[in-house]
Amino acid sequence: MDFIENIGRTVLDTFRATRDVMALLFETLYWLVMGPFKKKFSKREGIFTQMAYAGVDSVIIAFFVSFFTGVVIAMQSAYQLQRFGANIYVAPMVAISIARELGPVLTSLVVAGRVGAAITAELGTMKVSEQIEALDTMALNPIRFLVVPRFLALLIMLPCLVMFSDLMGIMGGFLVGVFNLRLNPYRYITFSFQFMVWKDVWTGLVKSAVFAMIITMVGCYMGLKTKGGAEGVGKSTTASVVTSFILIILFDSILTCVFYFFNT
Amino acid sequence: MEKEVVIKASNVKKKFGDRAILNGISLEIYRGETFVIMGGSGCGKSTFLRHVIGALKPDSGSIHLLGKDISKLNEDDLDKVKKRIGMCFQSSALFDSMTVGENVALALKEHTKLDKSVIDIVVKMKLEMVGLRGFEDLMPSQLSGGMRKRVGLARAIAMDPEIVFYDEPTAGLDPIVAGVIDKLIIDLSKKLAITSVVVTHDMKSVFSIADRVAMLYEGKVLEVGTPAEIKASKNAMVQQFVNGSPDGPIRFFQQKDDYIEQLLK
Numbered sequence: 001m002d003f004i005e006n007i008g009r010t011v012l013d014t015f016r017a018t019r020d021v022m023a024l025l026f027e028t029l030y031w032l033v034m035g036p037f038k039k040k041f042s043k044r045e046g047i048f049t050q051m052a053y054a055g056v057d058s059v060i061i062a063f064f065v066s067f068f069t070g071v072v073i074a075m076q077s078a079y080q081l082q083r084f085g086a087n088i089y090v091a092p093m094v095a096i097s098i099a100r101e102l103g104p105v106l107t108s109l110v111v112a113g114r115v116g117a118a119i120t121a122e123l124g125t126m127k128v129s130e131q132i133e134a135l136d137t138m139a140l141n142p143i144r145f146l147v148v149p150r151f152l153a154l155l156i157m158l159p160c161l162v163m164f165s166d167l168m169g170i171m172g173g174f175l176v177g178v179f180n181l182r183l184n185p186y187r188y189i190t191f192s193f194q195f196m197v198w199k200d201v202w203t204g205l206v207k208s209a210v211f212a213m214i215i216t217m218v219g220c221y222m223g224l225k226t227k228g229g230a231e232g233v234g235k236s237t238t239a240s241v242v243t244s245f246i247l248i249i250l251f252d253s254i255l256t257c258v259f260y261f262f263n264t
Numbered sequence: 265m266e267k268e269v270v271i272k273a274s275n276v277k278k279k280f281g282d283r284a285i286l287n288g289i290s291l292e293i294y295r296g297e298t299f300v301i302m303g304g305s306g307c308g309k310s311t312f313l314r315h316v317i318g319a320l321k322p323d324s325g326s327i328h329l330l331g332k333d334i335s336k337l338n339e340d341d342l343d344k345v346k347k348r349i350g351m352c353f354q355s356s357a358l359f360d361s362m363t364v365g366e367n368v369a370l371a372l373k374e375h376t377k378l379d380k381s382v383i384d385i386v387v388k389m390k391l392e393m394v395g396l397r398g399f400e401d402l403m404p405s406q407l408s409g410g411m412r413k414r415v416g417l418a419r420a421i422a423m424d425p426e427i428v429f430y431d432e433p434t435a436g437l438d439p440i441v442a443g444v445i446d447k448l449i450i451d452l453s454k455k456l457a458i459t460s461v462v463v464t465h466d467m468k469s470v471f472s473i474a475d476r477v478a479m480l481y482e483g484k485v486l487e488v489g490t491p492a493e494i495k496a497s498k499n500a501m502v503q504q505f506v507n508g509s510p511d512g513p514i515r516f517f518q519q520k521d522d523y524i525e526q527l528l529k
Contacts, residue, residue, distance in 0.1 A: 122361075130357035137317050138371045139346035141339075145374075 070172025
């Protein structure tokens, strides 16, 4: 019976956590929309600090990952396409798979590991050292003060990062195409953009915006519910990264299905 | 002259799961006095404090803070009341990512329209009161425990509150620093006419700062009175607590009877 009990408990816990994360999301959106009307908008400097941390400081690692993904995709697809003498199709293959899928997903995973973990660790430490409670007694709503700037910063910065990552990935494929497969650089570029349509890019950006919400919401939720000192912070941080990773992959497939079936 | 009641708790009850933490606490605290809540660890004194500042809601009973029933207020009105109180945390709870000056300035920056130059002056004044002027640009991690407590105190009084709450202000400090903190609490109450509510189990500070004392035991008020009345109390539990004796009606070992059974099981 223990086994069934455990299943039941896990399902219930998952439902409870989902409900709480949604509540947090609604409250964040409430403050995001209503904050300016109540003259209680988050300070600009706070948002800029978060944007610099979440976005600008993630550029190098995001570039690194996307560039080499581009290189690998180009090589792996060339390995198959060479047999048919269709080397030139490496160009759109790289461009489309990067823009639609690998750019948003891999960049978000990197950011989840870097920024999401940092959010949870910081908020968790603040929770266990009574700092969240201190904010509350100073009549500063922790969600408005801590969650909203992080939410907004990542919502703006992750799509930007993904755009740059897309370019880097295409660049990685381009280098392989030109120097390894001996394709004409001009033809490579025109061929890429001949096949890639606007929809490939914006679906990727929509995905990245959803992933940004997942990363901040999971990160903040795990941070704010941290209990029990340093060990608790460690546990929350691990849980935050693992949950973000799973949810990013899950929502990636859901969104891909949506875009696939509503192919307008 | 009739004394003005600033905090009035009536029959406050709270349960966490099956464990009753507060079993009906009723207290009145008057304006301008230094009121000490004492009791052993786990008697519910910190939990009671969290109810009074609105961080927790009672299961039943009511708490009036500055004339408002805080368990029935909406968030905006509760915020208005919160701006009139200050809280000094046991662990200081300074914001690690901000300097000492920014910590003290935060509430002023967020809640007032004061110019930055004015806020800077206020911050210097508050830090001077706790003897830490010139430390504005240090980070909390660079301070000692006693200094952090004092910064926490400066932050608590930044908005010129009417009531300041102290959660174990002298816990974990050496006797001299503890004495300094006690003196600061007295000074602030006298100079700024602030009502102070102090939660502590440090007997030395209880008798040096308190105008009135309440002793809590198992979520109930055991006795309320002036320090002299408490010292002369006939209640054996109060006497045991004040003198810190291990033998008496308050048991340290909670289940004595089944000890042998448990060993032999």
